[in-house]
Structures are given as C-alpha cells and as structure tokens.
Amino acid sequence: xxxxxxxxxxxxxxxxxxxxxxxxxxxxxxxxxxxxxxxxxxxxxxxxxxxxxxxxxxxxxxxxxxxxxxxxxxxxxxxxxxxxxxxxxxxxxxxxxxxxxxxxxxxxxxxxxxxxxxxxxxxxxxxxxxxxxxxxxxxxxxxxxxxxxxxxxxxxxxxxxxxxxxxxxxxxxxxxxxxxxxxxxxxxxxxxxxxxxxxxxxxxxxxxxxxxxxxxxxxxxxxxxxxxxxxxxxxxxxxxxxxxxxxxxxxxxxxxxxxxxxxxxxxxxxxxxxxxxxxxxxxxxxxxxxxxxxxxxxxxxxxxxxxxxxxxxxxxxxxxxxxxxxxxxxxxxxxxxxxxxxxxxxxxxxxxxxxxxxxxxxxxxxxxxxxxxxxxxxxxxxxxxxxxxxxxxxxxxxxxxxxxxxxxxxxxxxxxxxxxxxxxxxxxxxxxxxxxxxxxxxxxxxxxxxxxxxxxxxxxxxxxxxxxxxxxxxxxxxxxxxxxxxxxxxxxxxxxxxxxxxxxxxxxxxxxxxxxxxxxxxxxxxxxxxxxxxxxxxxxxxxxxxxxxxxxxxxxxxxxxxxxxxxxxxxxxxxxxxxxxxxxxxxxxxxxxxxxxxxxxxxxxxxxxxxxxx
Amino acid sequence: xxxxxxxxxxxxxxxxxxxxxxxxxxxxxxxxxxxxxxxxxxxxxxxxxxxxxxxxxxxxxxxxxxxxxxxxxxxxxxxxxxxxxxxxxxxxxxxxxxxxxxxxxxxxxxxxxxxxxxxxxxxxxxxxxxxxxxxxxxxxxxxxxxxxxxxxxxxxxxxxxxxxxxxxxxxxxxxxxxxxxxxxxxxxxxxxxxxxxxxxxxxxxxxxxxxxxxxxxxxxxxxxxxxxxxxxxxxxxxxxxxxxxxxxxxxxxxxxxxxxxxxxxxxxxxxxxxxxxxxxxxxxxxxxxxxxxxxxxxxxxxxxxxxxxxxxxxxxxxxxxxxxxxx
Numbered sequence: 001x002x003x004x005x006x007x008x009x010x011x012x013x014x015x016x017x018x019x020x021x022x023x024x025x026x027x028x029x030x031x032x033x034x035x036x037x038x039x040x041x042x043x044x045x046x047x048x049x050x051x052x053x054x055x056x057x058x059x060x061x062x063x064x065x066x067x068x069x070x071x072x073x074x075x076x077x078x079x080x081x082x083x084x085x086x087x088x089x090x091x092x093x094x095x096x097x098x099x100x101x102x103x104x105x106x107x108x109x110x111x112x113x114x115x116x117x118x119x120x121x122x123x124x125x126x127x128x129x130x131x132x133x134x135x136x137x138x139x140x141x142x143x144x145x146x147x148x149x150x151x152x153x154x155x156x157x158x159x160x161x162x163x164x165x166x167x168x169x170x171x172x173x174x175x176x177x178x179x180x181x182x183x184x185x186x187x188x189x190x191x192x193x194x195x196x197x198x199x200x201x202x203x204x205x206x207x208x209x210x211x212x213x214x215x216x217x218x219x220x221x222x223x224x225x226x227x228x229x230x231x232x233x234x235x236x237x238x239x240x241x242x243x244x245x246x247x248x249x250x251x252x253x254x255x256x257x258x259x260x261x262x263x264x265x266x267x268x269x270x271x272x273x274x275x276x277x278x279x280x281x282x283x284x285x286x287x288x289x290x291x292x293x294x295x296x297x298x299x300x301x302x303x304x305x306x307x308x309x310x311x312x313x314x315x316x317x318x319x320x321x322x323x324x325x326x327x328x329x330x331x332x333x334x335x336x337x338x339x340x341x342x343x344x345x346x347x348x349x350x351x352x353x354x355x356x357x358x359x360x361x362x363x364x365x366x367x368x369x370x371x372x373x374x375x376x377x378x379x380x381x382x383x384x385x386x387x388x389x390x391x392x393x394x395x396x397x398x399x400x401x402x403x404x405x406x407x408x409x410x411x412x413x414x415x416x417x418x419x420x421x422x423x424x425x426x427x428x429x430x431x432x433x434x435x436x437x438x439x440x441x442x443x444x445x446x447x448x449x450x451x452x453x454x455x456x457x458x459x460x461x462x463x464x465x466x467x468x469x470x471x472x473x474x475x476x477x478x479x480x481x482x483x484x485x486x487x488x489x490x491x492x493x494x495x496x497x498x499x500x501x502x503x504x505x506x507x508x509x510x511x512x513x514x515x516x517x518x519x520x521x522x523x524x525x526x527x528x529x530x531x532x533x534x535x536x537x538x539x540x541x542x543x544x545x546x547x548x549x550x551x552x553x554x555x556x557x558x559x560x561x562x563x564x565x566x567x568x569x570x571x572x573x574x575x576x577x578x579x580x581x582x583x584x585x586x587x588x589x590x591x592x593x594x595x596x597x598x599x600x601x602x603x604x605x606x607x608x609x610x611x612x613x614x
Numbered sequence: 615x616x617x618x619x620x621x622x623x624x625x626x627x628x629x630x631x632x633x634x635x636x637x638x639x640x641x642x643x644x645x646x647x648x649x650x651x652x653x654x655x656x657x658x659x660x661x662x663x664x665x666x667x668x669x670x671x672x673x674x675x676x677x678x679x680x681x682x683x684x685x686x687x688x689x690x691x692x693x694x695x696x697x698x699x700x701x702x703x704x705x706x707x708x709x710x711x712x713x714x715x716x717x718x719x720x721x722x723x724x725x726x727x728x729x730x731x732x733x734x735x736x737x738x739x740x741x742x743x744x745x746x747x748x749x750x751x752x753x754x755x756x757x758x759x760x761x762x763x764x765x766x767x768x769x770x771x772x773x774x775x776x777x778x779x780x781x782x783x784x785x786x787x788x789x790x791x792x793x794x795x796x797x798x799x800x801x802x803x804x805x806x807x808x809x810x811x812x813x814x815x816x817x818x819x820x821x822x823x824x825x826x827x828x829x830x831x832x833x834x835x836x837x838x839x840x841x842x843x844x845x846x847x848x849x850x851x852x853x854x855x856x857x858x859x860x861x862x863x864x865x866x867x868x869x870x871x872x873x874x875x876x877x878x879x880x881x882x883x884x885x886x887x888x889x890x891x892x893x894x895x896x897x898x899x900x901x902x903x904x905x906x907x908x909x910x911x912x913x914x915x916x917x918x919x920x921x922x923x924x925x926x927x928x929x930x931x932x933x934x935x936x937x938x939x940x941x
Contacts, residue, residue, distance in 0.1 A: 060912065061913070133815070275687075302785060302786060323696060333669045351662075366714075439634050445821075449821065
C-alpha cells in the first residue's frame with residue numbers, strides 16, 4: 001500500500017465536517033446530543049409550566065400534543081441515543097486497545113445521518129407544526145394527523161435510524177475484530193461489553209422500526225391501508241411493530257449506562273468489579289430477554305389473558321439479571337475505599353434511583369394491576385425513573401469520568417456537585433409525586449386537568465422539581481464553558497484508572513496507541529500499575545501506522561437523504577430525485593475512488609514517544 | 615406490613631377518581647395486586663437501601679489512607695443467593711398475577727342474566743348502549759348498584775381507552791370489527807357518581823374526554839330505563855327551542871327515538887352532571903358551548919353553527935328542561 005504524501009492537516013470547520021476519527025466523532029455526537037437534550041428539556045419545561053396549575057392556558061391543547069411528542073422523540077432518539085454513541089465512540093476503541101473503529105468512514109456517515117434526521121424532525125417546528133401523535137406514533141392517530149408534522153417524524157426517524165443501525169454494526173465488528181492481543185472477551189471492560197450487547201440489540205431492533213416507518217410513510221404519502229380497519233387494515237400491527245422495536249430500544253439506552261456505572265463504581269472504589277462474569281452474563285441475558293417482553297406495553301390493547309400472562313412472567317424475569325447487577329455494584333463498593341468524586345456521586349445517585357424505577361417496572365408487569373397503571377402518570381413516573389434516573393444519571397457519571405479523556409480538561413468538581421444535587425433532588429421532586437398522580441387517576445399526555453380532582457398540589461410540586469432540574473442542567477453548561485479555559489497536563493492519570501483508555505497520555509494521540517498494548521487480564525492498566533509498571537507492555541514494535549483519510553462524502557450523503565425527505569413530504573418528485581441523486585453520486589464516488597489512507601511514519605511516532613506525547 | 619401499606623395509600627386522592635379507593639370487586643382485586651406487589655417491592659427496596667447505606671458509611675476513603683483494598687473477584691454463594699431470592703419473590707408475585715389476569719378477563723359473550731353494555735369511543739365523547747333495552751346514551755353511564763357489568767368496547771374513529779379508576783382498570787377501544795375488546799366492571803355496593811377518563815392519546819382534546827359513571831339503586835335504574843325509553847323530543851312550553859333544535863341539531867343528536875347518531879344522544883340532557891363532559895351544568899356554560907364548541911374542546915366534530923343569540927337562548931332552555939320524568 002502506498003503512502004499518500006498528499007495528506008494534509010485540515011483545519012477548523014473543515015476538519016470537523018470531514019473527520020473519520022472516532023475521538024472527534026465522539027465529540028460531535030456529544031455536542032449534537034447535548035444540543036437536542038437542551039431542546040427536549042425546554043419542551044419538557046413548557047409542559048411542566050402548563051401543568052403547574054389546573055386549567056392553565058400557557059400553551060394550547062394542540063401545541064401541548066406537539067410538545068409531548070417532540071419531547072419524547074427528541075429525548076429518546078436525538079439525545080439519549082447520540083450521547084450513548086458519543087461515549088461508545090470516545091471510549092470503546094481505547095478500551096480494547098484499537099486505533100479506531102472497524103469502519104471509520106461508516107462511523108462518520110452514521111453520525112451525519114443521525115444529525116440530519118434530528119434537524120429534519122426539528123425543522124417541523126418552523127414548517128407548519130411538529131408531529132402530535134406521541135413518540136409512539138400510534139395509528140390511526142398518526143396516519144390521520146393533519147399537516148405534515150408526522151411526515152417529519154417518519155422521515156426524520158428513518159434517516160437517523162439508518163445512521164444508528166450502521167453505527168451498531170460498526171461497533172459489533174470493531175469489538176469482535178479489533179481487540180488488542182490478550183483482550184479476550186472475558187477481559188473486556190464492562191462498558192465495552194454493554195456497548196457490544198447494545199450494538200447487537202440495535203442490529204435486531206432497528207429493522208422492525210424501519211419497516212414500521214415505511215408502512216406509516218406509505219399510508220400517509222401513498223394512501224396505503226396497513227393500519228386502516230375500514231379497508232382491511234389492522235391498527236394493532238403498528239403497536240406490535242413499534243414495541244418490537246421500542247422495548248429493546250429501552251435496553252439499548254440503559255445498557256451502556258450500566259457499563260459506565262460499572263467503570264465508575266469500580267474505579268472510585270479502587271476495586272475490581274465484583275462478580276465480573278455474572279455482570280457480563282446478566283448484560284447478555286437482559287439484552288436477550290429485552291426482545292421477549294414487548295407486549296407489556298400493550299396489556300390494555302386486548303390481546304387476551306394468555307398473551308398477557310406469558311409476557312407478564314417474561315417481563316418479571318428481567319428483574320433477576322437486573323437485580324444481579326445492582327447487588328454486584330453494591331458489593332464492588334463493599335470493602336472498597338470510596339472516593340466521592342462527581343462522577344462517583346452520579347453513580348451512587350443512580351443505584352437507588354434506578355432500583356426504584358425497576359420495582360415499579362415489576363409492578364407494571366402485572367397485567368391486571370397494569371390496567372390501572374397503564375397510560376397514567378404512574379407510567380410517566382416509572383419510565384422517567386429508568387430513563388432519567390437510569391440512562392441520564394449514568395451518562396452524567398460517564399461525562400464527568402471521561403471528560404478529561406475526550407477534551408483534555410477536567411470539569412470543576414464543586415460545580416459538578418452543585419449540578420448533581422440540584423438535578424438529583426429536582427428529579428425526585430419532579431417524578432416521585434407522579435407515581436401518586438397516576439394512582440389518583442391522572443392519565444398521561446393530558447394538556448390540562450380540571451380542578452377539584454385532588455391533583456393540584458402534586459402537579460405543582462412536580463413543576464417545582466422540573467425547574468430545579470433545569471437549574472442543574474444550566475450549572476453543567478456553565479461548568480463546561482469554564483472548563484474550556486483549563487488545559488490538562490499531559491500524561492496524567494486523573495482517576496487512577498484501571499482500563500486501557502487511561503494508559504495513554506493527554507491529549508490522546510491521533511493513532512491512540514503508538515504500540516498496540518499487550519493485555520494481561522481484566523483491568524489491564526491497573527494490573528500493570530500494581531506490577532510497578534508505568535506503561536502498558538507493547539505487543540508490537542514501533543512501526544508505521546496506517547490511518548484513514550477524512551472525507552466529506554458522509555456529510556453529503558446525509559444531506560442528499562435530507563433533501564430527498566423534503567421531496568417526500570412536499571410530494572415533489574424533482575426534489576426527491578435530486579436528493580437521492582446526491583446520495584447515490586456520493587456512494588458512487590466512494591466506490592470508484594481508491595482511498596488507501598495514509599501512514600504516520602515510524603519516525604514521527606518515535607518522536608512523539610520521546611516527548612511523552614504517546 | 616400489608617395493613618400499614620393499605621393505610622398509607624388510603625385516603626389518597628379523590629374518592630370518585632382514585633385507584634387507591636376502589637369500589638366493586640374488579641377494582642378491588644386490581645388494588646389487592648397493587649398492594650401485594652408494592653409490599654414485595656418495598657421489601658426489595660429495604661434490602662438494597664440497607665446494604666447501600668452500610669456501604670456508603672463504612673467504606674468511604676479515610677484521609678491519609680492510601681492503601682489498596684483487596685481486589686475481590688466475586689462470590690459464587692452471593693451470586694446464587696441474589697439470583698435465587700428474587701426468583702422466589704417473583705414466583706410469589708407471578709402466581710396471583712396469572713390467576714387475576716384470567717379472572718378479570720372477559721369473554722366475548724356475556725352470560726344470559728348479566729347486564730351487558732356497549733361502549734364506543736368518539737373524538738371526544740363516549741357512547742353507551744344497552745343492547746337488550748335498545749337504549750343509547752352518551753357521556754353518562756347509568757348502572758345499577760351491586761352488579762357485574764360486561765362491557766364491549768369499540769371505537770368510531772381512533773384508539774381511546776375506557777377508564778373508570780374507582781371501578782375498573784382501563785381497556786382500549788380499538789377501531790375496526792376485528793379488535794373489539796371486552797372487560798368487566800363491577801359497580802360495588804355504594805351508589806354515587808364516578809369519574810371516567812380517556813387514557814389513550816386521541817387528539818387535541820384527549821384531556822377533556824371525561825365521562826361519568828352513575829351508580830344508582832336497582833329501582834332507580836329500572837325507572838331510568840323506563841323513562842328513557844318513553845322520552846320524546848316534544849316540549850310543550852319550549853316551542854321555539856324545539857324548532858331550533860330540529861332545524862340545527864337533530865341531524866346529529868337524537869332525543870328519544872328521533873335524530874341522528876353522529877353526536878351524543880341528548881335524551882334527558884337536563885339531568886346530566888356536566889356539559890360536554892367537563893363544564894358545570896348550567897345555562898351559561900351550555901350557551902358558551904353552543905356558541906363555539908371548538909373553543910371548549912378543540913378539534914371536536916361539532917361545527918360552529920352561528921345561531922342567533924335568541925335561538926341559542928331558546929335551545930339552551932329547551933335542552934335544560936329535557937329531564938327524564940316518571941310518566
């Protein structure tokens with residue numbers, strides 16, 4: 001393979017638009033996901049302001065339905081998913097001792113597809129109204145919804161879903177093929193394991209969503225009748241397809257957070273993870289069972305007692321591996337020397353919160369009782385306990401923990417702790433009362449409630465809590481801004497880390513590892529440190545390092561689909577064809593142009609090593 | 615512990631709306647499962663929280679202590695323990711779960727002597743039919759006390775969900791003949807008016823799709839049926855209102871045997887608890903509703919009729935005088 005001498009360093013914006021480096025793509029995911037997180041949060045605040053008193057008229061009924069739909073869709077698909085991919089990108093290749101993911105080009109494509117899907121969805125706000133059929137998009141509400149809001153939902157999710165799917169495949173291949181010598185499956189850090197299982201879930205869960213969205217699109221754009229009972233369709237088809245995707249999606253979100261918590265708990269207790277193999281097995285089992293339980297979202301749809309009972313018991317079974325995880329975290333801390341850094345605070349806050357979300361999950365698994373819980377605020381409380389109390393708290397733990405690795409800076413610990421306490425207390429204040437609101441008869445997705453139903457006080461408390469969560473989030477952003485002024489001293493190991501991502505200096509060299517490390521066990525960096533070594537033992541001599549070239553094509557491929565989607569929404573064949581032509585042209589170019597990448601020469605690597613840069 | 619939990623939850627909420635103050639055996643059996651599961655779950659929470667508290671207090675790093683804790687790999691005994699105990703707890707929960715699931719499920723046909731009603735969800739109102747008595751009413755379901763009622767559920771447009779928290783958990787009303795649902799609703803031993811809700815997002819006014827279940831004594835129920843069947847749209851002293859109603863409303867709304875069925879049946883309107891399911895039952899509210907229904911329930915199917923003020927006045931009087939009386 002020839003070395004391309006023409007490789008030149010791009011600067012600024014162009015570098016970010018063309019990058020195929022997993023570290024930079026991780027940052028892109030983090031920034032974009034953070035942006036959508038703020039948008040989804042603002043939508044949530046509007047809803048809580050509307051509900052702070054009965055019969056309020058802060059927003060209209062129609063606007064409220066748009067807000068609830070956009071809040072759910074944005075938070076799940078465009079905040080939680082990309083934030084998970086942010087950490088998977090930033091951390092997984094480093095944790096397994098790889099120089100990048102298996103398909104760097106595809107990695108960039110995945111990001112840009114997700115990003116333009118999100119832009120597509122949010123463009124609906126400016127183009128005649130957002131989707132209003134709930135993030136679940138149940139037919140016939142979604143198929144008959146007026147305006148083009150739901151079309152934006154369908155096409156936005158379709159585009160970003162393609163990005164997620166190829167991202168998942170990429171990480172499967174990366175983790176299977178690119179582990180450093182000695183990094184056997186049963187030595188992989190738990191974050192890598194959970195990313196692996198999550199990628200597997202993506203592989204199997206996203207195709208049903210794709211199919212469902214295609215059916216919905218055909219029904220809306222081309223008058224198909226999949227879900228139209230008047231013409232022989234069946235509304236339950238959508239519910240099944242959506243939840244066959246939708247339930248595994250929940251585990252896609254939570255597993256990487258479990259992984260982050262495992263790393264943080266172990267590092268800040270200064271102990272190896274208790275029951276590592278049980279943790280791995282529990283992760284795989286949760287992923288497997290996640291596909292067997294979708295009907296518990298449909299207990300009230302009328303599938304009958306046999307289906308409901310089977311899915312009830314299957315759902316309850318998931319509590320067992322989840323419990324195994326909780327107890328293993330507790331016993332990792334048991335006998336440890338716990339340091340309460342901000343990252344650890346989030347992990348410590350995560351455990352009881354997630355357990356509370358978990359137990360209400362078991363309660364919801366009982367069909368007969370679920371007839372009371374279902375679609376009430378009890379469910380709203382439950383899934384915010386697992387998604388905010390689980391996923392988001394885990395992501396925050398990961399953020400404070402991996403921030404130095406991603407940005408060569410640390411976040412301020414004091415501000416971090418203020419962020420934790422305001423957000424954590426605000427969270428419980430918001431969502432704990434909602435359990436009772438549900439039990440007291442308040443349905444979910446209501447734009448208002450009448451006075452005189454004993455629902456006023458708890459709703460007010462809930463809104464106050466939401467304000468506190470907003471304050472916490474603002475503190476985080478202040479913290480991020482302040483951190484930009486502080487650079488990190490290279491070759492420091494900020495948390496006394498255990499895994500490979502801490503074995504390299506700051507900033508992370510472009511090629512990650514000058515020499516691929518030799519892994520001698522679980523927590524490889526910790527093992528070396530305990531053996532008195534400062535660095536990993538290399539598994540190869542210093543040599544030329546082969547690197548991929550950046551490319552602008554992923555960006556344009558995504559723009560092409562973005563344009564084509566507008567063609568579908570506004571029924572303009574010309575626009576649709578132009579969009580698809582852009583995408584296919586880019587694919588053609590990618591196929592015919594030989595791109596061998598470039599090499600970083602041995603000399604440069606050796607120089608970096610001499611000066612402590614790698 | 616059970617008793618304590620029950621006490622804790624009692625008195626939570628509006629007695630005509632809260633699932634925690636159940637009436638009738640259906641809601642009570644659902645409540646009993648809620649309490650059982652909550653008890654088991656609180657036990658789990660206690661175990662976790664106690665270990666958690668011990669860990670956080672005992673194992674924080676002390677100042678100046680730089681020693682490395684023992685790197686424990688795990689413990690087979692513990693792993694088996696915290697796999698087996700949850701399994702046992704779940705079996706304790708799963709057995710009554712399955713039994714109750716079968717017990718509360720209703721078959722397609724009601725028994726010969728059982729009261730059977732048909733519920734149809736509309737954007738944004740509820741139609742209640744009594745097939746045996748050929749009665750079709752709306753928004754207020756009148757039922758006799760101490761009766762287990764077989765309910766058939768369907769929808770005229772999209773998915774709604776029929777929920778009377780005090781009397782029975784919800785079941786979806788699915789559009790289309792293939793997906794009719796059936797459920798039991800037990801009226802319990804107390805008479806009273808219970809609040810009902812739509813629990814599935816169904817459009818702009820989903821939040822306003824309230825209805826009432828009026829549980830009355832058996833005698834009152836029989837009298838109500840008889841009066842309902844003999845009611846007519848005729849009103850001697852409200853001739854103008856009757857005329858306006860006939861011209862503008864009758865094509866959608868029926869009174870007695872006359873009129874269309876695309877809108878709620880208005881027989882006995884004067885006796886209703888609420889106007890449009892949500893407003894207090896008085897003339898001002900009724901006039902407000904007739905003047906601009908979209909303002910009160912956005913997205914509903916009743917058009918703005920642009921009636922003259924005196925016509926509105928007349929039709930409101932006419933409707934409010936439409937009471938079911940013993941003849």
